[in-house]
Amino acid sequence: MAELxxxxxxxxxxxxxxxxxxxxxxxxxxxxRFAFDHQASFYVDAEAHPSDDVRAExxxxxxxxxxxxxxxxxxxxxxxxxxxxxxAAGDQVDLAALERVRVYRAAFTWEHELFTLNGYYRxxxxxxxxxxxxxxxYREANYGPNPDTYNADVPIGVELTGKGGLxxxxxAFGPEVYWGANPTLIGLYAHKVGRTRLAIAHQEDIAPQSxxxxxxAVPERVTRKTAISTEWTSKAVTWELGGLMAGxxxxxxxxxxxxxxxxxxxxxxxxxxVLDDTIAMxxxxxxxxxxxxxQGRFHLLVxxxxxxxxxxxxxxxxxxxxxxxxxxxxxGNQVGGSAGVALSLGTLQIAPNVLIQKPLVxxxxxxxxxWDASTGWYYAGVTPRNVLDxxxxxxxxxETTGLELLLAYDPxxxxxxxxxxNEEREDAAFAGSLDISYRxxxxxxxxxxxxxxxxxxxxxDAAPPAQDVWEVQAKAxxxxxxxxxxxxxxxxxxAQARGSDPRLLLRSGGDVRVRxxxxxxxxxxxxxxxxxxxLHQDFNLTYPVQLSTDLSGGLAxxxxxxxxxxxxxxxxxxxxxxxxxxxxxxxxxxxxxxYELELGTYIHLSL
Numbered sequence: 001m002a003e004l005x006x007x008x009x010x011x012x013x014x015x016x017x018x019x020x021x022x023x024x025x026x027x028x029x030x031x032x033r034f035a036f037d038h039q040a041s042f043y044v045d046a047e048a049h050p051s052d053d054v055r056a057e058x059x060x061x062x063x064x065x066x067x068x069x070x071x072x073x074x075x076x077x078x079x080x081x082x083x084x085x086x087x088a089a090g091d092q093v094d095l096a097a098l099e100r101v102r103v104y105r106a107a108f109t110w111e112h113e114l115f116t117l118n119g120y121y122r123x124x125x126x127x128x129x130x131x132x133x134x135x136x137x138y139r140e141a142n143y144g145p146n147p148d149t150y151n152a153d154v155p156i157g158v159e160l161t162g163k164g165g166l167x168x169x170x171x172a173f174g175p176e177v178y179w180g181a182n183p184t185l186i187g188l189y190a191h192k193v194g195r196t197r198l199a200i201a202h203q204e205d206i207a208p209q210s211x212x213x214x215x216x217a218v219p220e221r222v223t224r225k226t227a228i229s230t231e232w233t234s235k236a237v238t239w240e241l242g243g244l245m246a247g248x249x250x251x252x253x254x255x256x257x258x259x260x261x262x263x264x265x266x267x268x269x270x271x272x273x274v275l276d277d278t279i280a281m282x283x284x285x286x287x288x289x290x291x292x293x294x295q296g297r298f299h300l301l302v303x304x305x306x307x308x309x310x311x312x313x314x315x316x317x318x319x320x321x322x323x324x325x326x327x328x329x330x331x332g333n334q335v336g337g338s339a340g341v342a343l344s345l346g347t348l349q350i351a352p353n354v355l356i357q358k359p360l361v362x363x364x365x366x367x368x369x370x371w372d373a374s375t376g377w378y379y380a381g382v383t384p385r386n387v388l389d390x391x392x393x394x395x396x397x398x399e400t401t402g403l404e405l406l407l408a409y410d411p412x413x414x415x416x417x418x419x420x421x422n423e424e425r426e427d428a429a430f431a432g433s434l435d436i437s438y439r440x441x442x443x444x445x446x447x448x449x450x451x452x453x454x455x456x457x458x459x460x461d462a463a464p465p466a467q468d469v470w471e472v473q474a475k476a477x478x479x480x481x482x483x484x485x486x487x488x489x490x491x492x493x494x495a496q497a498r499g500s501d502p503r504l505l506l507r508s509g510g511d512v513r514v515r516x517x518x519x520x521x522x523x524x525x526x527x528x529x530x531x532x533x534x535l536h537q538d539f540n541l542t543y544p545v546q547l548s549t550d551l552s553g554g555l556a557x558x559x560x561x562x563x564x565x566x567x568x569x570x571x572x573x574x575x576x577x578x579x580x581x582x583x584x585x586x587x588x589x590x591x592x593x594x595y596e597l598e599l600g601t602y603i604h605l606s607l
Contacts, residue, residue, distance in 0.1 A: 006049045010057075013043035013563055017602040021069045023582075024594035040064030041077055043104060056108040063100045071572060071596040072532055076148035114166050119158045122147055125177075128170060129318035132190035132199030134229040134242040134288060136314035136330050138170075139178040142420075146179075149532070152213035154179045168192075175209075180217030182209045197231040199242075203314075212457060215498070215534045218449045220387045223247055223312070229288075237293045244286035246332065247310030250391040253279045255309075256382060257361050268379055270367045277361075279310055279391050286311035286332060292320055297344040303328055304337030309361060309392045323418040325435055325473070326355040326404045331397040333359045340404075347411040355402035355439075363394040363446045366462050384447035386459040393446040401440040408433040423477060423487055424559060432476035432488075440468050448498045450538040462500040469494045469504075487513040497540035503579070505529070505542060520558045520566075523549040531574075531581060541581045544593065546574040552602075563606045570600040 017039040026033040042062040049055050066081040080099045106121040118125070120141075127133065127140040141155035157174020170188040177184060182205040190199035202225065209219035229242030258272040267274045286307035293300045299321045305328060307313070313330030321342040328338050336357030343350045369381030385393040410417045412428040419425065447460045471493030478486040490510035497503070509526035526546040530536040552558070552568025576583040576594035586592045 008047060009044060010047045011043075011045040011563070012607045013045070014605040015039070015041045015043070015602065016604075017067075017600060019067050019070055020599045021071055021597060023071070023596045024576075025582075035069040037067035037069045038065060039067050039077055053111045054108070057106065058103065059105040061102050061104040063102075071574070071598045074149060074151070074533060076151050079151050112163075114162065114164050115169075116161045116163065117158060118161075121156045122153060123155070125155060125159060127315075127317045128188055128201075129316060131170065131188065132197060132229060132231065133188055133201050133227075133314075134199070134231075134240055134290070135201065135225070135227045135244050135286075136316045137201050137203045137225060137227070138172055138186045138188070139181075139315045140317045141178045143179060146214075150213045150534075152179065153211075154213075154217075155181075176211075179214070180209070180219050182219050182222055183207050195233050197233075199229045199231070201225075201227045201229075215448070215450050215538050218387070218457070220312075222249070224249060225312070227313075236295055238291070240288075240290040242288050244288070244307070244311055244313060245284050246286070246312050247279075247284050247391070248281070250279050250310045251281055251284065253391045255279065255361075255385070255391050256364060258364060258382070268367055268370055268381075270365075270382075272367075274367070274382060283309035283332075284311055286313070288313075294321075299342040299344070301340045301342075302337070303339070306335045307332040309333045312392075319418055322349060322351045322406060322408065323433065323435070324351065324353045324404060324406060325471075326353050326402045326437055326439075328355060328357060329397040331395065333361060333392050333394065334397040335360065338402075342406075347409055349406075349408040349410070351406040351408070353402075353404040353406065355400060355404070357397060358399045359394045359397055361392075361394075363398065363444055363463065365444060383461055384445075384459075384463055386447045386449060388449065389459065390446075395445055395448065398441060398445040399443045402437060404435065404437040406433065406435045421560065426477045427479060428477070429480065430476065430478050433474065435473045436470075437472075438468070438470045442466050447500070448538070450499055451535065460500040464496040464500065464502050464504075467494075467496055467504060469496065471495075483517050485515040487511075487515070497537060498534075499538045499540060501540035503540055505540075507542075509546075515557060518555060518557050519551075519553045521549070521551045523547075536581065540579065542577075542579045543574045544577050544580075546572075548572045563604070565604060565606050567603045568601070570598075570602065572596075572598040572600075 020034050020036050022034045041064065043059055045059045047057050063077055063080045066077040068081065103121065105123055107123045108119045110117040124142040127136065128138045129136060143154065147154055154176050155178050157172055157177035160171040162169035168190045172186045175183050177186065184203060184205045186203045188199060188201045190197055204224055205222040208222055212218055223246060225244065225246040227242055227244045229240060231238065231240045255277055257275050257277050259275065261271055261273050266272055286305065288305040291302045301320055309332055311332040316327065316330055324340055326338060328336065334357050338353060338355040340351060340353035364382050364384050366384065367382035370379045372379065387393045408417055410428065410431045415422060415425045415427050417431060417433060443466050444463045447463055449457055449459055451457060472491065474490045476488040492508035495505045495507060505528060507527065507529040509529055511524040514521040528542055528544055529546065530542055535541065548571065550568060550570040552566045554564050554566035556564050558564060558566065574596050576596065583594055
């Protein structure tokens with residue numbers, strides 16, 4: 001009997017959904033304008049314990065039916081729909097059946113006296129920022145519903161944490177250890193002596209990534225990175241200092257730069273001189289220092305860095321003192337930093353923050369090519385750089401001066417407002433925050449990458465212009481009584497597209513989530529904002545109104561990352577204008593606003 005308990009089915013889930021949809025483009029009258037379809041998806045979760053030190057989990061999805069009428073067309077389940085291949089004879093073959101069964105999630109843990117080994121497939125993992133990874137090589141991989149939204153198998157890899165004689169050693173290896181990573185090996189070794197910790201980190205990409213699912217996470221060029229850092233800590237002060245060498249494989253590559261033409265002629269009358277330059281070894285070097293101090297109610301954070309043209313770090317996901325949204329970019333080709341003060345006045349926290357960054361070599365603005373018929377000479381044009389075809393690009397490291405004011409009210413600091421699970425743990429009658437930020441961006445940037453309708457990856461030929469942007473974010477958590485919790489959020493501000501469209505958005509929205517025992521009601525409203533997918537932000541596709549609501553009940557209260565038995569109703573509604581996907585002009589009604597509506601029911605059983 002003990003042998004049988006080492007492997008067992010831990011859970012079986014049944015998800016049955018229906019969707020009734022219509023749009024302004026639907027033909028017919030009355031009910032004939034509606035389309036009905038359903039979704040059937042089943043999950044079998046199993047666990048195995050071959051020994052007391054090894055534990056494995058596996059979740060398999062069996063897809064019964066994928067609907068074809070949803071207004072949001074991309075989901076995990078659409079993998080089993082309209083999948084056609086071509087055999088050796090050139091005949092079409094229906095391959096949908098091959099996608100009906102797929103591993104949805106997998107993980108394992110092996111506890112050894114010298115290490116803990118964790119494997120993950122579509123399973124979140126944390127970063128190493130608090131363990132000495134000052135430049136953020138190993139990024140956090142917690143993407144919520146996005147892997148399902150884009151049918152992406154991320155993250156996937158293994159992570160080793162040393163113990164005993166290997167204490168301080170961490171290794172990660174895999175095909176895509178975070179979204180957009182190339183197949184890579186990342187290592188970190190940190191050793192503490194007294195109040196000082198020394199650390200060395202290295203990342204070695206093995207090959208280019210062959211799978212790209214989202215323009216938000218396009219794999220960049222294969223690279224090599226090495227960093228050394230030291231951290232000194234006392235009771236009130238922490239000081240970190242590190243050096244970085246990255247992108248050495250790009251030494252000797254050429255790139256284009258421009259300088260202002262003060263007087264006289266310029267290249268193709270563009271007002272600039274166009275110069276050819278070459279990546280040197282010094283361009284691979286970078287440095288960063290971070291200083292924190294706290295004394296009573298006063299908290300100070302100062303963060304500064306210099307990074308050569310190709311000296312790219314990763315992502316710094318550490319959170320210090322409070323929840324500032326203005327964070328320094330870890331990309332190369334910049335000098336700058338941030339400074340913030342968090343002042344605690346009882347239950348109120350006032351936290352101003354300043355960000356300043358400037359690229360060493362600025363972005364390239366498009367210059368059209370030209371052929372001079374009188375001389376027969378051809379003058380090549382200039383296009384913005386991108387991260388795949390050029391040794392570096394100016395993107396989130398664009399010239400910026402940012403100002404931020406964060407106000408927070410938290411009468412129960414034991415349930416820290418900025419913790420990832422604070423919405424569930426917060427026990428104050430009222431807690432909330434208001435974050436106001438303003439970014440001054442006096443120059444443009446280089447080109448991002450996007451997808452065409454057929455899946456082809458391309459680089460935009462331009463970027464939005466220099467533009468200052470601002471944003472306000474507010475959230476509140478209320479516990480008026482033990483069984484009732486209210487979660488409120490709101491935002492507003494200006495924003496630019498990731499592609500080349502110059503239109504500046506003034507967007508806003510908010511959400512209300514109600515929890516009462518096992519009941520849940522979620523409602524969200526977005527005004528003049530992007531749609532749900534990366535392509536909407538890439539091509540600046542917006543909807544005047546987006547409204548969604550979901551009401552459900554079950555055997556237990558819903559929890560983030562946990563499945564439970566629930567029965568619910570849902571709806572989505574949005575209006576379309578000339579900036580929306582799916583809109584088309586009506587003769588005689590150029591300002592006509594279309595609409596899309598989806599009504600759903602679902603029952604999710606978790607045994």
